[in-house]
Amino acid sequence: MKEYCFGIDIGGTTVKCGLFNVKGDILEKWEIPTRTENNGINILPDVADAINGKIQERDLDRNEISGIGVGIPGPVDENGAVLCAVNLHWGYVQLEDQLQRLTGLPVKAGNDANVAALGEMWKGGGAGYHNVVMVTLGTGVGGGIIVNGKIVTGTHGAGGEIGHIHVEHSETEHCNCGNCGCLEQYTSATGVVRMAKQFLAETDTPSVLREGKVTAKTIFDAVKAGDGLAQQIAEKFGKYLGTALAVIAGVVDPEVFVIGGGVSKAGQVLLDYIQKYYKEYAFSACKDAVFALAELGNDAGICGAAKLVLG
Amino acid sequence: MKEYCFGIDIGGTTVKCGLFNVKGDILEKWEIPTRTENNGINILPDVADAINGKIQERDLDRNEISGIGVGIPGPVDENGAVLCAVNLHWGYVQLEDQLQRLTGLPVKAGNDANVAALGEMWKGGGAGYHNVVMVTLGTGVGGGIIVNGKIVTGTHGAGGEIGHIHVEHSETEHCNCGNCGCLEQYTSATGVVRMAKQFLAETDTPSVLREGKVTAKTIFDAVKAGDGLAQQIAEKFGKYLGTALAVIAGVVDPEVFVIGGGVSKAGQVLLDYIQKYYKEYAFSACKDAVFALAELGNDAGICGAAKLVLG
Numbered sequence: 240m241k242e243y244c245f246g247i248d249i250g251g252t253t254v255k256c257g258l259f260n261v262k263g264d265i266l267e268k269w270e271i272p273t274r275t276e277n278n279g280i281n282i283l284p285d286v287a288d289a290i291n292g293k294i295q296e297r298d299l300d301r302n303e304i305s306g307i308g309v310g311i312p313g314p315v316d317e318n319g320a321v322l323c324a325v326n327l328h329w330g331y332v333q334l335e336d337q338l339q340r341l342t343g344l345p346v347k348a349g350n351d352a353n354v355a356a357l358g359e360m361w362k363g364g365g366a367g368y369h370n371v372v373m374v375t376l377g378t379g380v381g382g383g384i385i386v387n388g389k390i391v392t393g394t395h396g397a398g399g400e401i402g403h404i405h406v407e408h409s410e411t412e413h414c415n416c417g418n419c420g421c422l423e424q425y426t427s428a429t430g431v432v433r434m435a436k437q438f439l440a441e442t443d444t445p446s447v448l449r450e451g452k453v454t455a456k457t458i459f460d461a462v463k464a465g466d467g468l469a470q471q472i473a474e475k476f477g478k479y480l481g482t483a484l485a486v487i488a489g490v491v492d493p494e495v496f497v498i499g500g501g502v503s504k505a506g507q508v509l510l511d512y513i514q515k516y517y518k519e520y521a522f523s524a525c526k527d528a529v530f531a532l533a534e535l536g537n538d539a540g541i542c543g544a545a546k547l548v549l550g
Numbered sequence: 551m552k553e554y555c556f557g558i559d560i561g562g563t564t565v566k567c568g569l570f571n572v573k574g575d576i577l578e579k580w581e582i583p584t585r586t587e588n589n590g591i592n593i594l595p596d597v598a599d600a601i602n603g604k605i606q607e608r609d610l611d612r613n614e615i616s617g618i619g620v621g622i623p624g625p626v627d628e629n630g631a632v633l634c635a636v637n638l639h640w641g642y643v644q645l646e647d648q649l650q651r652l653t654g655l656p657v658k659a660g661n662d663a664n665v666a667a668l669g670e671m672w673k674g675g676g677a678g679y680h681n682v683v684m685v686t687l688g689t690g691v692g693g694g695i696i697v698n699g700k701i702v703t704g705t706h707g708a709g710g711e712i713g714h715i716h717v718e719h720s721e722t723e724h725c726n727c728g729n730c731g732c733l734e735q736y737t738s739a740t741g742v743v744r745m746a747k748q749f750l751a752e753t754d755t756p757s758v759l760r761e762g763k764v765t766a767k768t769i770f771d772a773v774k775a776g777d778g779l780a781q782q783i784a785e786k787f788g789k790y791l792g793t794a795l796a797v798i799a800g801v802v803d804p805e806v807f808v809i810g811g812g813v814s815k816a817g818q819v820l821l822d823y824i825q826k827y828y829k830e831y832a833f834s835a836c837k838d839a840v841f842a843l844a845e846l847g848n849d850a851g852i853c854g855a856a857k858l859v860l861g
Contacts, residue, residue: 314835370705384801386702393803394681395835404800405793405831416834482716486794489715490695490801492704520716523727524625524706 244305244548245290245344248351248540249273249282250312251326256289257541258297261305261549263362267293268541279328287341306345307338308544310354314396319348322396347548351540353390353399355499356383358543364497364531372484372493373533374401376455376502379415380423380430384491390547391491401487402427406479425479428455428501435472444468459505473512481516488517488525499533506532555616555859556601556655559662559851560584560593561623562637567600568852569608572616572860574673578604579852590638594645598652617656618649619855621665625707630659633707658859662851664701664710666810667694669854675808675842683795683804684844685712687766687813690726691734691741695802701858702802712798713738717790736790739766739812746783755779770816784823792827799828799836810844817843 241261248255250273257268271289274281290307293299311334313324319335335346349357356365356373365371369388375381380402384391391398402423403416410420424430435453439446446468447461461469484496496517503509510530518526535542552572559566561584568579582600585592601618604610622645624635630646646657660668667676667684676682680699686692691713695702702709713734714727721731735741746764750757757779758772772780795807807828814820821841829837846853 386697387700389698391697391802393836394805394839395803397800397803397833397835400800400803400833400835403833404797408793418831418833420831482719483797486715486797487801489708489711490798491702492706492708492711494705520729520731522708522711522714522729524708524711525704528705 241305242303243299244545245293245307246541246543246545246548247286247290247307248310248354248544249286249327250351251275254282254286254289255537255541256286256293257538257545258293259542259545263542263545265538265541268538273327275326275328278330279324282327282329283332283334283337284341287338290342290344301343304344306347306548307342308354308546308548309334309338309346309348310351310540310544310547311348312351315348315350315392316396317392319346321348345548349390349544349547350383350392350396350399352381353383353392354543354547355381355535355539356385356399356497356543357390357546358535358539358541359497359499359533360385360388361546362542363534363539364499365495368494368529370491370493371495371497372487372491373399373497373499374480374484375500375533376427376498377500378428380427381500384493386491401483404483404486406483422479422483426476426502431455431458431472431476431502434475435469438468438472442468455502456504459502459508462505463508473508477512478516481513481518482520484513485517485520485522485525488521488528492525493528495529495531497531497533499539503532552616553614554610555856556604556618557852557854557856557859558597558601558618559621559665559855560597560638561662562586565593565597565600566848566852567597567604568849568856569604570853570856574853574856576849576852579849584638586637586639590635590640593638593640594643594648595652598649601653601655612654615655617658617859618653619665619857619859620645620649620657620659621662621851621855621858622659623662626659626661626703627707628703630657632659656859660701660855660858661703661707663692664694664703665854665858666692666846666850667696667710667808667854668701668857669846669850669852670808670810670844671696671699672857673853674845674850675810676806679805679840681802681804682806682808683798683802684710684808684810685791685795686844687738687809687811689739691738692811695804697802712794715794715797717794733790733794737787737813742766742769742783742787742813745786746780749779749783753779766813767815770813770819773816774819784819788823789827792824792829793831795824796828796831796833796836799832799839803836804839806840806842808842808844810850814843
């Protein structure tokens with residue numbers, strides 16, 4: 240049993256770095272900028288420098304380090320190679336091999352949404368469970384599926400791409416992915432605002448949302464304040480997401496759904512709207528699945544990355 | 551490496567039994583009746599007698615037998631206990647423990663739809679793949695999800711219960727499961743006939759389906775013969791199933807979908823209607839998933855059961 244490991248979360252702007260003990264306590268965390276120029280050729284050397292520097296600074300014994308886990312905004316194949324990562328300006332990159340050569344330590348890489356799900360299972364809203372579906376409601380909708388403690392990566396790295404499951408045949412606007420009627424178009428931070436604008440345009444119902452900027456936060460604040468129109472939007476949001484999670488339950492039958500991302504800051508009220516429709520549409524055996532809010536915030540990535548390399 | 555194993559598929563009327571070599575060749579198969587009276591108390595002793603009898607008859611060395619795999623029409627928990635199996639008149643039955651005591655051989659049990667999926671992965675339409683979604687279109691719609699060669703059982707044994715994923719908000723008739731708008735209500739043998747009857751009642755369009763009994767077979771025969779109304783039914787069937795499989799792809803991203811059950815006897819034309827809508831609604835990375843027809847028919851259960859115990 241070794242003593243330490245590193246969890247690294249590479250984003251389009253910054254690389255979040257964490258030094259962990261193998262129990263999962265964060266001993267130190269810090270950030271370095273992500274240098275995406277020249278097809279992101281500096282990113283992995285920069286990560287290696289950060290790690291090697293930290294080992295030297297703390298005078299750590301390399302034999303006591305389990306390895307480095309890395310989360311990437313893109314699909315990762317079975318050999319630890321990244322197929323592409325638009326935000327890093329990367330095409331195909333043999334991440335595990337390359338970072339292993341640069342540090343002399345074992346490396347394990349995974350898609351960032353999947354890795355965050357692993358983090359929440361280990362230390363967050365899904366702690367104590369081994370069959371977890373994580374939903375991240377941010378600018379887009381991300382997801383991660385954990386079965387028996389292991390990430391479902393999928394054949395094309397698209398396991399848990401639940402933001403792009405089809406939920407609405409009548410949609411005519413396109414999602415960023417090119418399809419029409421994706422879950423993300425209704426339940427991401429952007430999507431819920433889009434729905435709100437449609438409600439506001441189609442009715443004359445008075446609402447606090449007619450004053451000032453409409454955001455996911457102002458919508459759910461209005462819901463809590465008893466605004467009728469905002470509550471209609473929340474119903475529609477809950478119906479799309481609750482139904483989609485009921486469908487997912489019929490595929491992988493998880494113990495717990497963990498809801499994270501900016502929209503989830505609305506708190507318990509959000510879960511209430513989702514669960515109402517989940518319970519209506521889920522297969523009987525799955526109706527008692529637990530719903531929990533994510534707890535790790537920005538640390539989910541480094542935490543999950545650390546868990547990835549610990550296995 | 552041992553030489554033999556048994557694959558057993560317990561159904562409500564008969565128990566299918568198979569003796570296999572460990573490569574997966576069926577050396578012999580036979581059936582015994584399922585005695586469901588007295589809460590099915592005789593079923594496991596009967597299975598044990600069949601196996602012990604076969605071992606004696608063939609003078610097999612018990613040390614050369616890997617064990618017994620068993621498929622059950624109900625959910626099986628992590629300890630190999632059956633939670634309930636309506637068709638066998640069973641409540642909670644500690645299947646693995648009990649059959650192990652009766653035979654002196656290792657036993658591994660699983661849900662029959664999942665076990666059939668494993669069989670098709672090993673020796674049938676999914677051979678050569680490790681990430682498989684199997685759909686059985688029979689009286690109901692069953693499913694089995696295989697990730698990295700292992701069945702996704704789910705927390706409540708409801709992994710792969712894809713017949714009961716919700717696909718239609720406007721449905722007012724109830725599914726056998728109690729919910730409304732389940733996939734099974736449109737794409738099972740019963741479901742496709744129900745849809746056909748609605749089409750026939752709502753229109754005056756001439757169709758060969760207006761003559762004689764409407765079955766899944768007569769519908770798809772009419773499709774092949776160019777009957778316009780039958781083709782509309784097939785489109786609706788394909789839209790429901792293709793969309794549902796696209797959603798499943800966004801969850802587990804399989805390499806191959808294997809379509810089995812009575813309805814699948816329609817052959818390639820069935821896959822064409824499904825794939826048309828699958829390609830429209832699947833996430834881009836998943837659009838090239840393979841579609842195959844099941845190949846093992848009634849042997850899928852004993853084959854998968856054998857594979858279950860071989861691991």
